[in-house]
Amino acid sequence: xxxxxxxxxxxxxxxxxxxxxxxxxxxxxxxxxxxxxxxxxxxxxxxxxxx
Numbered sequence: 242x243x244x245x246x247x248x249x250x251x252x253x254x255x256x257x258x259x260x261x262x263x264x265x266x267x268x269x270x271x272x273x274x275x276x277x278x279x280x281x282x283x284x285x286x287x288x289x290x291x292x
Contacts, residue, residue, distance in 0.1 A: 243292065246292060247289060247292055250285050250288055250289045250292070251289065253285050254282060254285045254286060254289065257278055257281055257282040257285065258282065260278055261275060261278045261279060261282065264278065
């Protein structure tokens with residue numbers, strides 16, 4: 242169970258990383274969207290380190 246939870250968090254983290262990269266490469270990236278995605282990514286990273 243623990244391993245499955247970490248795997249799920251890693252998948253979410255990678256997905257957010259991809260979304261951040263995609264948003265950053267747009268001609269006019271939305272700073273609010275980027276900030277929210279980065280906030281979500283950090284929260285997941287903190288949860289992974291605590292698990």
